Amino acid sequence: MLTFQEIIDNLYSYWKKKGCIQIQSYDLEMGAATFHPSTVLRVIDKEPWSAIFLQPCRRPSDGRYGENPNRLQHYYQLQVLIKPSPSDSQAMYLESLRSINIDKNLNDIKFIEDDWESPTLGATGLGWEVQCNGMEISQFTYFQQIGGIDVNPVCLEITYGLERIATFVQNVDSVYKIKVNDSGVTYGDLYLENEKQMSFFNFKLASKNHLYNSFKYHEESAKTLIENKLPIPAYEQCIKASHSFNLLDSRGLVSVSERQAYILRIRSLVQSCCKLVKKNV
């Protein structure tokens, strides 16, 4: 049986053989690996790009105090990017599953329509949510637009939900039972307490005033940096603003219409960053 870290190793190994360069995790809180600058700022130019990286992700409102078997506010995504998208994308993906002991002939791998979009990033893509025996294990997306700019050539993004994949591969019914290594350390040993405490912070204790202020601060900083034509640090501020917004959301402080307004504010900044990057290329 593959451990959590072996699953990661095998996927790295598979995709590196396919020519992907291994990038490291980004050191900021983000809701999805797509936010990584190696995705957003790299896919909008015409240059070929093949990369793989592991990214810790945070979605504060998905916290369940450690009580739900597969819903977490902090988890890991493994992301693969290939531009232009190869003609045998699906076959490559299915082969990668075989490297982690998921055989398409023994398991029900379904590609379910999913018109992916990230309103915050002004990004859209077409593809599928990939399910294995009914459980979502990956997102498979052909990027069409990022930051409001057409992605051309089209970039393929595959995102592996590592915890869910591991529960499947190890045949356990909770992410906390996942064996991380051969010495018996479980995912729960490493992260259960984190989930409990962070859920309290996300839902009950994150400071309302601080979050409003930090959102404004990051927004202002991004604007200044954009004016100074520094899209990379400006984009970092967008990631930070987005996380402040996610926390405001999990604290239940964002109404439906305000929610849209916040998203649009971040999106317009991300668009400016992307335009600057595109111009510099």
Next chain:
Amino acid sequence: MSDFILEIYGEEIPSSAQSLIENQFEKLFSHLLEDNEIKYKDLLTFSTSRRVVVYVNGLNNYINSKQIEVRGPQVDASQMAIQGFLKSNNLENINKLETKVIKDKSYFVLKKKTKKQNISDILKTETPKILQSIKWVKSMRWGNHNDRWIRPIKNILCIFNNKLLKIKFANLDSNNFSFGNYHFEERKFQYSNYLNYRAKLKKTFVMLERSTRQKHILKKIDVFCKKNNLKFINDSSLLKRISNSVEFPNVYFGSFDNKFFKIPEFLLKNIMSDKQDYFIFEEKNNKLSNYFGFVSGIKVKKHNKLIEGNLNVLKARFSDAAFFINEDKKKGLINRVNQLKEIVFYEQAGSLYDRAKRIKSVIKFIYEKLGKKDDQFENFLIYANTDLASELVKEFPTLQGKVGGFLANFENFPKTVSQAFADQYEYEFSKSYDNFLTFILSISQKFDSILGYFVTKESLTGAGDPFGIRRSTLSIIKICIDKKINLNFSELFDFHKNLYLVQNVNLKIEFGFLFDFFQKRIVNLFKEMGFRNDIIIASIDKKFNPYAIIIRAKKMTELYNSRDGKNFLKAFKRLNSLNENVGNKSVEVSLLKKEEEKNFYNLIDYIKKNVDESKHDFIFENFNYLYQLSETINNFFDNVIVNDDNVKIRTNRKILVNKLHQVLNDNYRFSLLEI
């Protein structure tokens, strides 16, 4: 005879796109063939999760040459036009042209023989154009080219007369081979002929026809239900979606632990059918069963792992739902109502709390108008949409209402109230459904949504209905009609508009605008019900009371179809044709000379007396009176000359005609009928 086949094989095609592409293939290829006068026998289309196919048989190989006549410019047209025509037909001068008179005008015509054309050449040129012209709701690019399709294409099979027809699309050259079901090794096979193609697909586990896949699924379900004494809850859209998700459906069944029945049924059902695309069943006692069914593209002997995997997902989803239920139960509706103050309803239309207050007042208003009492539940009405602040609705937005009903029940609200909360968003109610509060709540909240939408917008354009405004309007009308709710919408509008005003929201629209908006819906609805357009229009009055309107339309139809009614309408037509606007003048009785005009005059008073507010439908209630009415009108016109030489008498008779016209038309709008 030859045949043509085009198969676009690729990555998973979303269910909704499959019918779309099939319809467009059928339309575009049949136009192509018909425009080129190419005869064919059948044009068939198919789609699965991985391929779309169009097949045409009964084709000739050639279009034979034939004599045709090309019409050119008129003989006296400008030189430029004539030269242009010559050039486009590769002619140097007009010697080869003839002239022909068409509709009194003389034209140049060119008689020529068309070339014998290979049908394969036409298909070869036109097929890529068809592929490019598909109108998708959404489409995509992939790789390094700019052609668009619903998802990436892997192979194009294009064959005419059993031979490869070379076309190019999306960076791919067409081939004379295809692939079997990729769950079974995606075996490549050569195309030899159509029958063989179908046989090979069958052998490689591809059911090309959707109906075959659906029948296969239903058959498996039927066997399962019989064995386990269950009733299948058939959802045709789910069945279609599922049968479109595979090339060969393998049906599996599982069951979840009974402990999850602590979660309300509506939530279990939603998770299984909407979120997981599972088939669900009922026990014989109509209770939800813990069995579920699902379809997979693969066939495995040891299916425990497959079922277990699906079950684990279900357990996690149920557990998530249980988490939300607990959170919501802890907080409750009563404690959550203040949260509505922080949620904006529509921009500039206040918060959801403001909306809740309005809805409560409107319900009270309607109850009073209908002479009913609402004392027992008045205090609960403010919580009607509090579930919008709940965790469950945030996670399952389509369950708004149902969640409110569930939580209201949990907090021991009266049954009438919790049921009304749960069902308020329904668009129609069955005959047997009889919770009156549900109808009034449903009307009130939908009316509020419609008005709220128009706070910042002055019209609703486009064919779509993103906020469900059109659908809500139709629903309100239907509820009033089906449940016999006698409500004047003009009064409801005035009251509701005032509620907005009290909250400092100024509605930009007037009732006239809303009247037109509602009228369009009612006209369409009534037409569907079989009413004549003129009768519908004549039945709608300014008060706009849908229930009264339908009663009037029915009576008007009855009158229109009866012998006395027909005679009366003929008499009315005479009245209508001589009617003039005479202003606000009275009839001078002393000037009435003839017996017929005195009788005519008495008619006005008699009808006026009867057609007051309470006996508005006097004429409809007294069909036997129509005969007398028609007689009196006809006798008047037969024996009295309106345009008398004496000005005074003439004017008085015109007033007479106008007065009767007024009393009839103001109340019944007969002038709008096509007589």
